[in-house]
Amino acid sequence: MRIALAHSHANTFGGGERAVLELARGLSERGYDVRLLLGGFHPNRTYPELETLRVKRIGRLRWPLLRIHDDAIVTNTFGANLLSLRNGARVVYWAHTTRSVFLRSPSRRLDLRVRRALDWFAVRRAARLVANSRFTAGRLRSLYGRDADAVVYPGVDLDLFRPGESAATAYAITVGRLAPEKGLDRLVELWRELPDIPLHVVGDGRPELVHELRRMAPATVVFRGSMGAADLARAYREASVAVFAPYGEEFGIAPVEAMASGVPVVAWRDGGIQETILDSETGYLVNDAVTLRQRVRLLLHDPRRRAQFGLAARRRAEQFSWASTVTQMETVLRGLQLRASEA
Numbered sequence: 001m002r003i004a005l006a007h008s009h010a011n012t013f014g015g016g017e018r019a020v021l022e023l024a025r026g027l028s029e030r031g032y033d034v035r036l037l038l039g040g041f042h043p044n045r046t047y048p049e050l051e052t053l054r055v056k057r058i059g060r061l062r063w064p065l066l067r068i069h070d071d072a073i074v075t076n077t078f079g080a081n082l083l084s085l086r087n088g089a090r091v092v093y094w095a096h097t098t099r100s101v102f103l104r105s106p107s108r109r110l111d112l113r114v115r116r117a118l119d120w121f122a123v124r125r126a127a128r129l130v131a132n133s134r135f136t137a138g139r140l141r142s143l144y145g146r147d148a149d150a151v152v153y154p155g156v157d158l159d160l161f162r163p164g165e166s167a168a169t170a171y172a173i174t175v176g177r178l179a180p181e182k183g184l185d186r187l188v189e190l191w192r193e194l195p196d197i198p199l200h201v202v203g204d205g206r207p208e209l210v211h212e213l214r215r216m217a218p219a220t221v222v223f224r225g226s227m228g229a230a231d232l233a234r235a236y237r238e239a240s241v242a243v244f245a246p247y248g249e250e251f252g253i254a255p256v257e258a259m260a261s262g263v264p265v266v267a268w269r270d271g272g273i274q275e276t277i278l279d280s281e282t283g284y285l286v287n288d289a290v291t292l293r294q295r296v297r298l299l300l301h302d303p304r305r306r307a308q309f310g311l312a313a314r315r316r317a318e319q320f321s322w323a324s325t326v327t328q329m330e331t332v333l334r335g336l337q338l339r340a341s342e343a
Contacts, residue, residue, distance in 0.1 A: 001337060003032050004070040008039040008063060008079030010046050012177060013203075013226060015253045016076050016096040017046045019132075019154045019325075023074065024053050026326030035070070039063070039079060064118060072333050081122050088125035092332055094152065096132050097250050098139040099181060120144060127336055130329075133272030136250045152329050153275075155322035156256045160229055163262025163314055164237035170300055171198040171222075173239035173263070175232070175254040176246070178205030178213060183245035183268065188217040190245075190289040197300060199243070200224055202235055236261035240306065241299045242283075243292070249273055256320050259283075259313035264306060266295045276320065282313040 007020045020036065028034045035054040043051040058066070064082040074092045075081040078100050084091045103116065123129065123144045130150045131137035137148040176182045184201065191199050197220065204210065204226040214223060227235060236242070242258035242265045249271040256276050258265050265283035267273050279285040284295040299306045 001032050001072060001333065002070040003027060003034050003333065004037050004068055004073045005034065006037040006058075006073060006075045006077075006080035006083060008058070008060070008077045010038040010050060011040045011042040012046055014046075014177060015132075015154055015251060017050070018253060019094070019096060020076055021047050021050055021053075022155060022157075022322040023326060023329060026322060027330065028053075030326070030330065037068075037073075037080070037083075064122075072336055074329070074333075075126075078119060081126070082118060084122040084125040085118070088122075089127050090336070091126045092128040092130055092329075092336060093123060093126040094130045094132065094329070095136055095140055095148075095250075096154075098136060098143060099248075103143060127339070128332055130332060132251045133275050135248075135272040135275065139250075150328070150332055152325060152332065153320055154251055154253055155320050155325040156253065156260045156317055157229075158260055158318060158321055160233050161236060161257045161260035161317075162233075163310065164234075166240050167238035169198070170240040171200050171238075172241045172243050172296060172300075173200045173202065173235060173258070174243050174245075175202040175236075175257070176244070178203050178210055180209070181247050181249070183247050184213055185216065186289070187243065187245045188213055188221050190293060191221055192218045193289075193293055194296065195220055197296065198222055200235065200239070202227055202232060232257075233261065236263055239263050241266060241296055243296060244268065244273065245292070246271065246273070252276065256317050260317035262310040262314045264299055264309035264313055266292055266299070268292070276316070278312070278316055282309055282316045 005020050005024050010017050024034050037056050037058050039058045041057055063079050064085045068087050073083055073090050074094055075083055076094050081093050128149045130152050131148040137151055140148055199221045201223045236258055242263045244255050244267040251272040255265045259282055265277050269285040269287050277283050286292045
């Protein structure tokens with residue numbers, strides 16, 4: 001089977017780009033003929049391993065016009081999903097996000113209204129609609145009036161992210177793009193009431209946003225910038241607790257990476273994070289800043305509980321391997337192929 005994996009803006013260290021990379025690797029290892037269709041591709045701004053694969057670059061305006069001849073097409077982003085307009089019978093849209101300016105409240109801008117209409121038709125025409133979490137599936141139903149045909153969770157590298165010794169000095173860690181939806185604003189603000197616990201922030205973003213977050217943050221918040229895989233894995237292992245407070249995160253790979261590293265997670269009870277973290281077992285899900293601070297302090301001052309949660313976190317993360325992700329997506333693709341053969 002010839003499979004094209006499409007991503008229209010491969011220029012960040014995001015979950016969508018990681019999903020494309022790992023799915024391409026996994027399917028290739030299983031004998032499939034895989035190539036990537038990438039828009040906005042900047043190897044120095046995203047996972048450089050993408051450049052080692054067979055890549056065709058696609059201009060921004062070409063997505064709705066392209067005719068693709070591969071047996072199956074997995075689209076991973078807005079833009080790339082417009083391939084459904086001309087190739088719908090062979091398109092699997094694996095939705096990683098439901099956030100876009102044209103999906104917000106109705107706009108008077110004609111260009112956004114046209115873009116929203118195109119997107120709606122594209123999603124409705126895709127042969128298969130796959131969500132990256134049950135939360136995302138619910139959002140897709142609300143936005144497009146279509147139920148997801150499957151939920152396929154992204155995975156985590158269980159060999160890279162593994163338990164180890166914590167650093168001599170306890171610290172909390174949060175990882176992700178420094179973007180408004182990641183909730184770093186409320187996280188650094190509530191950290192003013194945790195003056196005895198350093199928070200290490202790993203990730204990068206637009207300079208103006210990074211500048212504003214640095215201005216807001218108390219002295220105990222340390223901005224470490226983006227990291228390579230090995231350094232990131234070490235930063236997780238050495239942390240005592242991981243914290244996340246995003247707004248409506250569809251899945252959230254970083255919390256699963258933390259759990260794979262044997263680190264308990266304290267996170268806002270919102271979005272797909274609720275489907276990975278087991279409350280009071282692998283960490284805590286909270287609804288407010290006061291409780292988040294209390295739970296962080298509880299874990300830091302109770303080594304036995306922290307160790308117990310860390311072991312449970314690793315076991316939980318092992319249910320989200322990339323091998324499992326590839327197997328589930330392979331099932332979806334084979335179903336698509338069977339449907340085509342019967343047509």
